[in-house]
Amino acid sequence: MGKILGLTGDEATAEAMRQINPDVLAAYPITPQTETVQRFSEFVAEGIVATEMVRVESEHSAMSACVGAAAAGARAMTATSANGLALMWEICYIAASYRLPIIMAVVNRALSGPINIHCDHSDSMGARDAGWIQIYSENCQEAYDNLIQSVRIAEEEKVKLPVMVTFDGFIISHAMERVEILEDDEVSQFIGKYKNAYSLLDVDSPVTYGPLDLYDYYFEHKRQQIEAMEISPEVIQKIGKEFGDLSGRYYDLMGNCHLEGAELVIVAAGSTAGTVKSVVDELREKGEKVGLLKIRIFRPFPAKQITEVLRGVKAVAVLDRSVSFGAQGGPIFLEIRSALFDEIKPPAVVNYIYGLGGRDIGVDEIKRVYKNLERIAHTKKVDELVGYLGLRE
């Protein structure tokens, strides 16, 4: 068995990267991701990892270097936050469409402007349509665990998609927690050796990446990406179970749900799920039928499974830590509400936008949400479909 360490989210991520020991890591520093790559660069300097570290001049170049490396057959990784991810945008789509299993840690931070360095999910939520699998982590342990699993998910032959593993900036990235670390050889055995069937460096089987793809085949290639996304849940579940057999920590499409007998449910992603969990425990002791549904895999969105676990629930509040300007609510809300559309007796669903730019959310606010859900379940009336939690009027 491995060991127990006190690590911040950034450090736990760097530790996972050290054990993954990728062929190439290309990254550019940006708060609050900086410590991840800084720590990893120490491993490189000390010769602890065999990674070729590419110190690029921007995130656009970081993702481009990963694309080149992955197409050449390397296991490639990067990490970023907020504006850094935004600068990668163009290449994120290219990485996914070339089916390159690049792994990226996204330390969630608000997108400018005005400039802000603290947590919200606007960065990764903005990239939700780029064709990457997205895994949200609640705490340092999950950031570590998810990163290791993501290597296997991305490289699975029938998936072959890049994966971003996210965790909350500062709240997780800079907070020290108890983290269980696997043995180095356990991780290297779990992830195995990477073999890209189509490597640019394989001169015996030459291959072209990125040719012109017009109206005659582009559509078919997009359909293949859709298929890979649709196949990926079973792979994610299989690997989550295998990882559980190894570590004792099992993972599924959704996080650890506290839904037994729940009538009033909050849906949350990231560190806030932990806050909700403590409220659920407290209220359940008082006999209240409250529950939490934690979003783990957001892309692909596990609509079927979520619909099943929410069956019989009376009222649901979806917490979104990002805005989709001009839309009918936050990104998670839109997915959940749409997923429940075909239910014969769907629960009432409301949305709360919260925590933008690192605005703190506490147990009192969560309790207020459950109070509102109680009222909605009782009156069967929704006054406000989209509300704002912790906002000054």
Place this chain on the structure above:
Amino acid sequence: MKEKGWRDIPWGGLILEEGNAEKYKTGDWRTHRPVWDERKCTHCLLCWVYCPDSSIIVKEEKFKQFDYDHCKGCGICSTQCPTKAIHMEEETKFALKEGGK
């Protein structure tokens, strides 16, 4: 050629067959066609040097012909030709003559 469905093509837009760019006839992108004047040509082959689509066919170190299947009609050859032995003509003229080809 019947185009294949999404299940039957390599993923990611990969091309697994080497040198198959030749199969993609880009000549039909052309709006202007280079035309060669044998009397003016000195066979210096600057056209061959500059052609971005390898569409100048040379035989025994002499200009032989254009590869109209792949020439996109960019006109670089006619601009570079020091003896003005290549000029560009509108493709429509030939289209009528060649029956829309």
